[in-house]
Amino acid sequence: MPFIANTDEQREQMLNESGMSAEDLFADIPADLRCERLKIGRGLSEQEVRRHMAALSDKNASGLISFLGGGFYDHFVPAAVDAMASRSEFYTAYTPYQPEVSQGTLQAIYEYQSAICRLTEMEVANASLYDGGTAVYEAVMMAMRITRRNRVIVDETVNPVYRKMLRSYTTNLGIEFVQTSWHDGLADREKIAAELNDQTAAVVVQNPNFFGCLDDFADLADAAHKHGALLIVSCYPISLGMVQTPGQMGADIVVGEGQSLGLALSFGGPYLGFMATRKKFVRKMPGRVVGRTVDSEGRGGFVLTLQTREQHIRREKAMSNICTNEGLCALTATIYLSLLGKEGLRELAQTCADKANYAQKRLLEIPGVTTHFPNRWYFNEFVLRLPVASAQRVIRRLLERGISAGFPLSRYYDDMENSLLVAVTEKRTKEQIDLLAHALEVSL
Amino acid sequence: MKLIFEKSVPGRRAYRPADNDIDAPARIPKNFLRDRPADLPELSELDVVRHFTELSNRNFGVDTGFYPLGSCTMKYNPKVTERISHYPGFVHLHPLLPQLPGGEMLVQGALAVLHDTDMMLREICGMAAFTMQPLAGAHGELTGSMIIAAYHADKGNDKTTILIPDSSHGTNPASAATAGYDVQTVPSDDTGVMDIDALAEVMNDKVAAVMLTCPNTLGLFNPRIKEICKMAHDVDALVYYDGANLNALLGRCRPGDIGFDLVHVNLHKTFATPHGGGGPGAGPVGVCEKLIPFLPTSVIADKPDGSYWLDYDRPKSIGYIAPFYGNFAVILKAYIYTLMLGTDGLERVSENAVLNANYVKEKLKAHFDLPFGQTCKHEFVLSASRQAKNGVRALDIAKALIDRGFHPPTVYFPLIVHEAMMIEPTETESKETLDTFIAAMIEIAELAQSNPEELTGCPRTTPVGRLDETLAARKPDLASLE
Numbered sequence: 001m002p003f004i005a006n007t008d009e010q011r012e013q014m015l016n017e018s019g020m021s022a023e024d025l026f027a028d029i030p031a032d033l034r035c036e037r038l039k040i041g042r043g044l045s046e047q048e049v050r051r052h053m054a055a056l057s058d059k060n061a062s063g064l065i066s067f068l069g070g071g072f073y074d075h076f077v078p079a080a081v082d083a084m085a086s087r088s089e090f091y092t093a094y095t096p097y098q099p100e101v102s103q104g105t106l107q108a109i110y111e112y113q114s115a116i117c118r119l120t121e122m123e124v125a126n127a128s129l130y131d132g133g134t135a136v137y138e139a140v141m142m143a144m145r146i147t148r149r150n151r152v153i154v155d156e157t158v159n160p161v162y163r164k165m166l167r168s169y170t171t172n173l174g175i176e177f178v179q180t181s182w183h184d185g186l187a188d189r190e191k192i193a194a195e196l197n198d199q200t201a202a203v204v205v206q207n208p209n210f211f212g213c214l215d216d217f218a219d220l221a222d223a224a225h226k227h228g229a230l231l232i233v234s235c236y237p238i239s240l241g242m243v244q245t246p247g248q249m250g251a252d253i254v255v256g257e258g259q260s261l262g263l264a265l266s267f268g269g270p271y272l273g274f275m276a277t278r279k280k281f282v283r284k285m286p287g288r289v290v291g292r293t294v295d296s297e298g299r300g301g302f303v304l305t306l307q308t309r310e311q312h313i314r315r316e317k318a319m320s321n322i323c324t325n326e327g328l329c330a331l332t333a334t335i336y337l338s339l340l341g342k343e344g345l346r347e348l349a350q351t352c353a354d355k356a357n358y359a360q361k362r363l364l365e366i367p368g369v370t371t372h373f374p375n376r377w378y379f380n381e382f383v384l385r386l387p388v389a390s391a392q393r394v395i396r397r398l399l400e401r402g403i404s405a406g407f408p409l410s411r412y413y414d415d416m417e418n419s420l421l422v423a424v425t426e427k428r429t430k431e432q433i434d435l436l437a438h439a440l441e442v443s444l
Numbered sequence: 445m446k447l448i449f450e451k452s453v454p455g456r457r458a459y460r461p462a463d464n465d466i467d468a469p470a471r472i473p474k475n476f477l478r479d480r481p482a483d484l485p486e487l488s489e490l491d492v493v494r495h496f497t498e499l500s501n502r503n504f505g506v507d508t509g510f511y512p513l514g515s516c517t518m519k520y521n522p523k524v525t526e527r528i529s530h531y532p533g534f535v536h537l538h539p540l541l542p543q544l545p546g547g548e549m550l551v552q553g554a555l556a557v558l559h560d561t562d563m564m565l566r567e568i569c570g571m572a573a574f575t576m577q578p579l580a581g582a583h584g585e586l587t588g589s590m591i592i593a594a595y596h597a598d599k600g601n602d603k604t605t606i607l608i609p610d611s612s613h614g615t616n617p618a619s620a621a622t623a624g625y626d627v628q629t630v631p632s633d634d635t636g637v638m639d640i641d642a643l644a645e646v647m648n649d650k651v652a653a654v655m656l657t658c659p660n661t662l663g664l665f666n667p668r669i670k671e672i673c674k675m676a677h678d679v680d681a682l683v684y685y686d687g688a689n690l691n692a693l694l695g696r697c698r699p700g701d702i703g704f705d706l707v708h709v710n711l712h713k714t715f716a717t718p719h720g721g722g723g724p725g726a727g728p729v730g731v732c733e734k735l736i737p738f739l740p741t742s743v744i745a746d747k748p749d750g751s752y753w754l755d756y757d758r759p760k761s762i763g764y765i766a767p768f769y770g771n772f773a774v775i776l777k778a779y780i781y782t783l784m785l786g787t788d789g790l791e792r793v794s795e796n797a798v799l800n801a802n803y804v805k806e807k808l809k810a811h812f813d814l815p816f817g818q819t820c821k822h823e824f825v826l827s828a829s830r831q832a833k834n835g836v837r838a839l840d841i842a843k844a845l846i847d848r849g850f851h852p853p854t855v856y857f858p859l860i861v862h863e864a865m866m867i868e869p870t871e872t873e874s875k876e877t878l879d880t881f882i883a884a885m886i887e888i889a890e891l892a893q894s895n896p897e898e899l900t901g902c903p904r905t906t907p908v909g910r911l912d913e914t915l916a917a918r919k920p921d922l923a924s925l926e
């Protein structure tokens with residue numbers, strides 16, 4: 001089923017009219033470079049492939065009651081999101097190089113950039129990056145371009161996967177990385193202050209951090225700025241329905257994972273890296289950007305702009321190598337945010353916070369279950385310290401009962417053997433939280 | 445058309461979150477809260493649906509019409525792949541599940557998709573193993589460049605430079621530079637392929653790799669490609685295959701057999717996953733045997749009982765380049781597409797892609813300059829220099845095509861052709877569609893002689909005319925803030 005229209009007769013006719021034979025088509029490939037027939041097998045019909053894929057889908061656990069987060073969240077997606085993002089005029093188009101026939105994509109991306117700025121209270125945003133991790137990396141590179149320095153301080157409560165990615169990408173670039181450990185659940189101010197100096201390009205932090213704890217980075221922004229360094233904040237966009245914005249805190253570059261804005265979990269992608277910054281830094285920002293302009297008759301319209309920063313113009317001197325980004329995911333996020341609206345997003349955030357608050361209280365009633373950070377506030381995710389038994393064993397037992405209880409922090413933090421990171425979204429009911437509490441209690 | 449923010453009516457709602465069944469609200473202290481809600485639009489569901497439907501009507505996709513955007517392989521995206529990507533076992537699957545104790549057994553179907561796609565890509569490309577993690581073509585190039593660096597570091601080689609032809613995609617030099625390499629450009633010869641003498645002059649012990657597409661961006665297969673690989677290997681440089689143009693070679697010739705050490709494949713091009721208006725894509729990277737230890741973490745492995753697991757214990761790996769296992773839903777669609785094609789279908793893809801390109805080329809070569817006239821592969825490049833003498837440039841031809849119902853070809857690329865128009869019809873287009881396009885191009889060529897002013901005012905049928913890009917760049921308006 002190769003989805004080819006032309007018949008043998010048409011092919012014959014086309015060859016004739018081109019003055020070619022079928023053999024001529026590949027005659028330019030030297031004979032010793034031709035391959036044998038591939039061993040891929042017989043092509044399947046639609047019915048066959050659906051049967052095969054349904055069987056594979058059934059081998060995945062789809063009915064778990066999930067309290068698993070860690071930066072990737074099981075939020076509800078209204079039907080209208082997929083209905084609009086599935087319009088094939090959007091999804092079968094490519095990068096809007098020809099603005100006259102791409103105003104749909106371009107205006108949607110402009111609206112996306114605007115929505116990201118309004119969410120984060122920043123001034124400009126790009127058209128998307130691959131994911132939250134590459135966005136952190138691009139933000140670090142951008143800060144080094146702006147400050148012309150190459151020392152970066154990264155707080156250990158930034159998502160550990162993102163910190164690993166940052167390390168991989170910068171292996172060969174001669175960057176001095178300093179990781180500062182946390183104190184009582186938050187970025188350690190004293191340690192950061194001790195590491196900040198006039199060679200520092202940026203301080204990288206996250207809110208809510210990987211433990212779910214809420215922070216206010218206004219003091220860190222001041223401290224960084226005093227040394228001419230930038231503050232990079234990674235954040236969770238749904239939390240911004242209620243949580244203090246990085247813009248208000250004085251962040252210079254704001255990034256994050258946009259999966260929670262209407263995108264399915266889909267086993268890790270496609271996701272959406274977002275990036276916003278101050279106007280003064282826009283020409284150092286990586287990635288596509290859409291701008292508003294006018295045509296010769298004065299009608300408003302949208303184009304890809306500031307392209308002289310990009311790889312197709314600047315080649316090896318470009319701000320980044322990114323070309324294809326996550327356009328459809330940015331469109332999806334825009335539709336999602338438009339449906340939720342001002343009040344909807346606020347209510348959603350409050351609902352998540354309420355449910356998480358209830359869950360934490362309920363789970364802390366279980367004998368022996370405590371919290372690492374009794375003095376901290378959180379949005380929709382928190383850390384539990386389990387008694388004696390390792391979190392690993394408890395998680396396994398609960399999975400057998402159809403509950404994904406959370407993430408074992410020991411995977412990334414050596415000293416947190418018994419700790420469980422629990423996330424609660426609006427999709428979880430009080431009943432499910434009670435079920436988790438009961439199952440946890442009997443599993444200890 | 446108004447922005448969605450301008451349609452907002454205070455108090456209007458489209459969505460209410462699930463009933464909040466918790467009596468006691470969370471009381472987060474004020475210093476952690478924002479002063480006022482984010483100024484998002486307030487609309488009904490119908491308002492939102494009308495807005496995005498209207499926007500979609502201002503867009504042109506493969507489903508709208510012929511989209512011969514060179515080097516982008518805008519082939520038809522089968523609908524069944526969209527449907528299957530929403531199956532419940534795929535769409536709601538949390539990526540951290542396999543990192544939980546016993547969690548790998550909860551995602552065996554998804555791991556099977558990744559594993560089997562890897563196996564099929566190995567067979568198609570002749571490589572020893574793939575990582576499915578790179579999230580786009582350029583991301584694959586960067587991953588490849590990092591693997592190249594890790595290989596040389598491991599061997600103690602002191603290498604500084606990656607060689608790239610002047611006809612390359614801009615991402616190639618940008619990716620090499622992003623990985624920390626110097627870039628040296630190698631010119632093309634007068635047949636349009638890499639100048640092998642020029643290559644010999646710059647090939648030395650400092651060269652870490654040669655990175656190129658084959659067929660190249662002119663649609664030409666380099667007959668001396670094997671020699672190029674040998675020249676690189678003689679100085680222990682690696683050869684990287686940019687798979688943007690792999691569509692032309694499916695089932696005919698494999699990069700691994702030619703001698704390439706690394707390959708990336710653009711699943712959103714060759715394997716028919718939708719381009720999404722600029723992503724998401726996927727750019728899996730394949731490597732030869734000796735580079736397997738350097739692949740990103742994690743790697744999918746199988747057990748004797750046929751189940752799959754994720755190997756994170758890889759001391760020589762370049763580390764994490766994506767948060768998880770790649771753009772899974774994109775890989776899933778490519779997997780379904782390949783299953784539906786099979787061996788036979790893959791061969792028919794390359795045959796028809798190459799035939800369609802040569803057919804259009806032969807029909808148009810009398811009307812436009814064709815700098816390189818040999819048999820092309822999946823695409824070819826015309827020059828509008830003849831028309832430019834009458835004031836009709838490639839851009840004018842592009843805009844005139846829009847008025848005739850076509851998406852324009854890639855213009856002004858590759859940089860080595862003056863007034864370039866790069867045309868890639870793809871295999872899924874019918875002769876009727878190609879004939880209509882050919883007729884439109886000939887009509888435009890004739891108008892360029894008889895009435896050039898007619899063309900310089902195009903497009904006339906679109907919601908906006910040519911937009912002022914200088915203004916956009918000089919006074920950037922990048923967001924509507926309250």
